[in-house]
Amino acid sequence: MKIGIIGIGTVGGGVLELLKKEKKNIEKRVGEKIEVSWICDLKESVNKDSSYRFTKDYEDILKDESVETIIELIGGNTVAFSIAKETLKNGKNLITANKYLLATKGKEIFGLAKENGVKIFFEAALSLAQSNGYAELDPTFDVKGIDTAHKISLLSYLVWDELVDFEKIKIEGIDKITKEQVEVAKSLGKRFKLIGEAIKIENEIEIYVQPSLLDKEDQLYGVKDAYNGIESYGEHLGETFFYGKGAGALPTANAIISDLYKIKNSNAWNESVN
Structure with missing residues (x-):
């Protein structure tokens, strides 16, 4: 499989490092x-490695018919959106860690x-350094709840195969919480x-992001720093809790x-898109 990586920041460097260290495995x-x-x-x-070609113009990669898969790691939803569209239109697979874009x-x-x-x-979550050059990471995304909204939007999609228009998500950040x-x-x-919450009632999906006051007994109480916590409830599965690191070079690169x-062991995209 021949791949092209667009964006060699913290995460892109981690991908190259893993591909080199764990190549055989x-x-x-x-x-x-x-x-x-x-x-x-x-x-x-x-x-830093002569074994692959370097370019400042992503079009060079998309024009190479031998490249099967593009890994997009630049962030944002402007240039990254153009890359995603051209990648797919050129019949190439796409891997992205860009939850904002999706x-x-x-x-x-x-x-x-x-x-x-x-x-x-x-699968990955993405933490971009501003030094990537393509896009600035807006620090208000965290405090205003936008980053959380990106995450819960995609989790909702994975559960119900339906992507809610981002403008319809009700978002309230923590920026108004006083000392x-x-x-x-x-x-x-x-x-x-x-907290981001997604609920499906009958055929309607509602997504909220808002500050919540949690007790120490709540499993989400101790989730902090680069870690994420997810609580879910299924009619037949009951309650489940997932916890793990959601940022950083190697955890994201591993995903x-x-x-x-x-990419190698699945069918082409064939799910319905609402």
Whole structure:
């Protein structure tokens, strides 16, 4: 499998590191050789290995018919959106860690994947450095709840195969929580957490993001730093809780590598897009 990686920041570097250190194991699991044909970045300083070609223009990679899969790691939903569309239109598979892109432009992207009979996977979460050059990571995304909304939007899609228009998600951040409120909560043994919630009632999916006051007994109470927690309830499964690191170079890179396995061992995109 020949791949091209667009965006060699923290995560892109982690992907290259894993592909180099664990090459034999990865190829054994995937079932074929993995070759990084191209890397693309705005900084020439990332070009440290002569075994693959370097470019500042992602079009060079998309024009290479031998490249089967593109890994997009630049963030944002402008340039990244153009890359995603052109990748799929050129009949190439797409792996992205860009939840912002999929939450806001997912319907068109999934539709193009289906239309062109190619595959798209997005297991990773993504933490981008501003030094990537393509897009600035807006620090208000965290405090205003936008980042949480991206995550719960995609989780909702994975559960119900339906992508809710991002504009319809009700979002309230923690930026209006005062220091006094935090101190009062602390005195009561409670803690404010920014929670995203998706509920399906009959045929309607409703998604909310808002600060919630949690007790110490709540499993989400202790989730902090680069970790994520997910509580779910299924009619037949009951309650489940998932916890793990959701950012950082190697954890995210590991998730991207797992998507290479899925690219090789799955059918082309064929799910319905609402």
